[in-house]
Every structure is written in C-alpha cells, then in structure tokens.
Amino acid sequence: MSRVYNFCSGPAALPEAVLAKAQAELLDWHGKGVSVMEMSHRSEEFMSILAxxxxxxxxxLxxxxxxxxIFTQGGASASFAQxxxxxxxxxxxxxxxxTGAWSTKALKExxxxxxxxxxxxxxxxxxTTVPDFSTLNLDETAAYLHLTPNETIGGLEFADLPETNLPIVAxxxxxxxxxxxxxxxxxxxYAGAQKNIGPAGVVINIxxxxxLARSNNDALPSVWSFENLAKNDSMVNTPPTFAIYLADLVFEWLDAQGGVSAMEQVNIQKAELLYQAIDNSDFYSTPIDVRYRSRMNVPFVLADESLEKTFLKESEEAGLRTLAGHRSVGGMRAxxxxxxxxxxxxxxxDFMQAFEKRYG
Structure with a gap:
C-alpha cells in the first residue's frame, strides 16, 4: 500500500524519514535489545534521549x-487549565x-x-480577522496575556505581538x-506535539x-506544578517516553532540512501556491482576512456546498486524505x-483544478 498525502490537522503527518528511522529502531534501540517503549524513563538510555x-x-529555536x-501530558487542552x-x-x-475556537476554549477554562x-x-x-492591537483592553496588573497565534480550526494566524509589559503566554x-x-x-x-512536533501524547512547554516561582505547590497536584516539573526534569511521574523520542527524531530531521528558517521558506511557498489556486478560482473561496491567513491550516469552501461530499470522496480516492473541515465549521481544510x-x-x-473542470 502506497502512502497517501495526509492533510489532517492533528494527529498530523510525520516526516517519512522519521517514521523509517523509528521503524528501524523499534525493536532494538542502538543495540540495547529493547524498544524505547520498554525502557525505564530513569535509565541512562532514556535520559540521553530526553537531553x-x-x-x-x-x-x-x-x-x-x-x-x-518542560514536557507535560494531557494535550494543550489540559494546558488551558494548568x-x-x-x-x-x-x-x-x-x-x-x-480569536477563534481554541482561544475561546482556553479562556473558558x-x-x-x-x-x-x-x-x-x-x-x-x-x-475571520484579528482585533486591532491598538484597541486591546489590557490590565497591566494581570498575571499574563494569553494568545493563540494560529487558530487551527478557523485558519487564522498572526505573527506580531501586542505591546505590553505582561508576560505573553502563547x-x-x-x-x-x-x-x-x-x-x-x-x-x-506551549504546543501540543501532534501537529509539527510528533505524535499525540506530549506537550512542549518553554x-x-x-x-516558575508562581506555582503554588501547596494547592497544585504535584504533576501539574511547573516549578516541580522543572526541578524534576519533567519526570514527576513517568513521562510519555516514546512521544519524546519521536519528537527528538523530528528535531533531528528539521536540523537536517536546514533548520527553522529554511523550513519557513518551504512553508511560504506551499501556502502561497494553495492560496493562489483558491483566489484564482470562482469555484473555491476562503473567508479569512488575507492579512491573517494561516500558513499551516488552509480552510476553503466550494461555491456549491452540495458537492462537498463528492469532493471528499474523490479526493480520498486520489490519495488526498482528511480534507474535511472541522465539524464546527464545515467546508474543507488542508x-x-x-x-x-x-x-x-x-x-x-491539481486535484482541485481537475474537480472544478468536472463539476464547475
């Protein structure tokens, strides 16, 4: 069976080179005779992976x-409370x-x-856009300002940050x-791993x-205290060892691609090509303010909504997987x-243009 192009928002595609290396090391990591999944998290071997x-x-970065x-568990949704x-x-x-579905969830928590x-x-x-930062209502005595610079569901992204003396949590x-x-x-x-880092199961916190001193260790569960986690090198309890191992392989792969700056250039090219195809068509459209279009999550709709199921069926048959938009918004998302x-x-x-010719 050949690999498909997986456009899922998460758990998302992993680099094939990473999957191949993990496969080669699955039963025997570096000649130790065991898988990473079988190692003690306090062993010398796993400690080297963590480091x-x-x-x-x-x-x-x-x-x-x-x-x-700090490596934590529970996904970014647990971080909304933590x-x-x-x-x-x-x-x-x-x-x-x-600015969208995920920032709303974080706010409610x-x-x-x-x-x-x-x-x-x-x-x-x-x-569909981002509030003007000059109009923000900021309490400069607050604990922090929380932002979600990329709304995965809505396809909205912003890179600039508001001017504030508050610690920005993103x-x-x-x-x-x-x-x-x-x-x-x-x-x-903070970042859930299952998009650009690795498999679901671990959250990266920087x-x-x-x-860290703000953690009220008398009131917090031990596994929730950032201060406690930092002091114990993320190992207050057993960490998600295999997810951390795969994240390390992804970091290694990124370095081999030329690092984050090189990856950005590829991401710009990919996003520009896809948005250009959408903008040059009367068959497809995207509602997001052009200034804040996400490079990572591209939502689009068909002019004729009745064709959505056909689009999804035929795209999957063509090896283009998981293009359905989030259940809360519908449409498509790549x-x-x-x-x-x-x-x-x-x-x-190529598929979108061919589909338009058939049904447009």
Missing part, C-alpha cells in the same frame, strides 16, 4: 538560558485575546482559576518550528524561569505542516 530532545529544540523546557492554575497565583486576573479580562475579540466577525501548537520566533518576547510558549511536502500541496491543487 537530546531538549538540546535540539533549544538550538532550533535559539532558546535563551533563562528559559526551561497554565492559569500555575501562573495566576497571587494575581487578581489574567488577560485573554479571543481559565475562568475556573482566575478572573478573565477579555483583551479583545473577533467573534462579531466570525473570527499556544503555538500549530505553528511552532514552522517559522523563526524570538522566544525572549514570550513569558511562556517557560521563563522566573515564572493542514500543510512541516512534514507535508511541496509535492503533496501540488497534488491537491
């Missing part, structure tokens, strides 16, 4: 020395910018732990490692060390993360 993953991520890398539980202690509020100040929202325009699940970022501009970055090759995007464009 490698942290070192490679630090190099790829040029993470400053005053930041810690972050306010840790970082809002001692503060009366936290600010949240509402935070209300269980602190008073939420709505910094701004684009709900009134169906989350959910970069869909964009981490797809473009260079200045980590020092953030108080904390947190400024001074924020997630074109780092592991999606340019050839996959071109194959999608």
């Amino acid at each position: 490698s993953a942290k070192a490679r991520l630090s190099q790829l 040029n993470i400053p020395d005053d930041y810690d890398i 972050i306010p539980a840790n970082l809002s202690h001692g503060f009366e509020s936290a600010c949240y910018l509402d 935070a209300k269980k732990y602190t008073n939420v100040v709505l910094a701004g929202s684009s709900k009134d325009v169906n989350y 959910d970069l699940s869909s964009t981490i490692l797809s473009r260079p970022i200045d980590v020092s501009q953030y108080g904390m970055i 947190i400024r060390k001074d924020l 997630s074109i993360y780092n592991a999606m090759p340019l050839a996959g995007v071109q194959a999608l464009i």
Whole structure:
C-alpha cells in the first residue's frame, strides 16, 4: 500500500524519514535489545534521549538560558487549565485575546482559576480577522496575556505581538518550528506535539524561569506544578517516553532540512501556491482576512456546498486524505505542516483544478 498525502490537522503527518528511522529502531534501540517503549524513563538510555530532545529544540529555536523546557501530558487542552492554575497565583486576573475556537476554549477554562479580562475579540466577525492591537483592553496588573497565534480550526494566524509589559503566554501548537520566533518576547510558549512536533501524547512547554516561582505547590497536584516539573526534569511521574523520542527524531530531521528558517521558506511557498489556486478560482473561496491567513491550516469552501461530499470522496480516492473541515465549521481544510511536502500541496491543487473542470 502506497502512502497517501495526509492533510489532517492533528494527529498530523510525520516526516517519512522519521517514521523509517523509528521503524528501524523499534525493536532494538542502538543495540540495547529493547524498544524505547520498554525502557525505564530513569535509565541512562532514556535520559540521553530526553537531553537530546531538549538540546535540539533549544538550538532550533535559539532558546535563551533563562528559559526551561518542560514536557507535560494531557494535550494543550489540559494546558488551558494548568497554565492559569500555575501562573495566576497571587494575581487578581489574567488577560485573554479571543480569536477563534481554541482561544475561546482556553479562556473558558481559565475562568475556573482566575478572573478573565477579555483583551479583545473577533467573534462579531466570525473570527475571520484579528482585533486591532491598538484597541486591546489590557490590565497591566494581570498575571499574563494569553494568545493563540494560529487558530487551527478557523485558519487564522498572526505573527506580531501586542505591546505590553505582561508576560505573553502563547499556544503555538500549530505553528511552532514552522517559522523563526524570538522566544525572549514570550513569558511562556506551549504546543501540543501532534501537529509539527510528533505524535499525540506530549506537550512542549518553554517557560521563563522566573515564572516558575508562581506555582503554588501547596494547592497544585504535584504533576501539574511547573516549578516541580522543572526541578524534576519533567519526570514527576513517568513521562510519555516514546512521544519524546519521536519528537527528538523530528528535531533531528528539521536540523537536517536546514533548520527553522529554511523550513519557513518551504512553508511560504506551499501556502502561497494553495492560496493562489483558491483566489484564482470562482469555484473555491476562503473567508479569512488575507492579512491573517494561516500558513499551516488552509480552510476553503466550494461555491456549491452540495458537492462537498463528492469532493471528499474523490479526493480520498486520489490519495488526498482528511480534507474535511472541522465539524464546527464545515467546508474543507488542508493542514500543510512541516512534514507535508511541496509535492503533496501540488497534488491537491491539481486535484482541485481537475474537480472544478468536472463539476464547475
């Protein structure tokens, strides 16, 4: 069976080279006679994998020395609660910018732990754009400002950050490692792995060390305390060892591609080709403000909605998998993360143009 082009938003496609290496090492990692899945998380072997993953991520993102890398479980959805539980202690509020489905979920979860100040929202325009940063309602005495710079469901992305003295906490699940970022501009970055990092099961957290002291260890579960996790090298309990191992292989692969800057150029090319194909057609369209179109998640709709099921059926038969939009918004969505090759995007464009000729 040949491999398909997988446009799933997550769990997403992984680089074939990574899958091949993991397959080769599955039964016997580096001549040790065991799989990574069978290793003690406190063994010398796994500790070397953990150290490698942290070192490679630090190099790829040029993470400053005053930041810690923590691996957690539960996905970014668990982080929606874990972050306010840790970082809002001692503060009366936290600010949240509402730009789509995932920032809304994070905001709702935070209300269980602190008073939420709505910094701004684009709900009134169906989350098709980003609020003007000059109009944001920011409480500069708050614990932090939370952002979701890429809304995976809606296909909206922004790279600039608001001007504020608050620590910026950003959910970069869909964009981490797809473009260079200045980590020092953030108080904390978190990202579910199942998009640009590896398989589901682990969350990457990059947190400024001074924020660790906010963890109220007397009230927090031990496995939730950022301070406790940092002190114990992410191993308060058994970490998701195989997911961390695969993340390390992805980091190695990214380095071999030329790093994040080189990957950004490929991602720009892929996104421009796909959006150009959509814009040059009366058959397809996308509702997102052109200034904030996501490079990673490209939503589009057909002029004739009755053709959607046919489009999905025929695209899957053509080896183009998981193009259905999220159940909450419908339409189509192509997630074109780092592991999606340019050839996959071109194959999608060729199919879309052929489909338009048949049914347009």
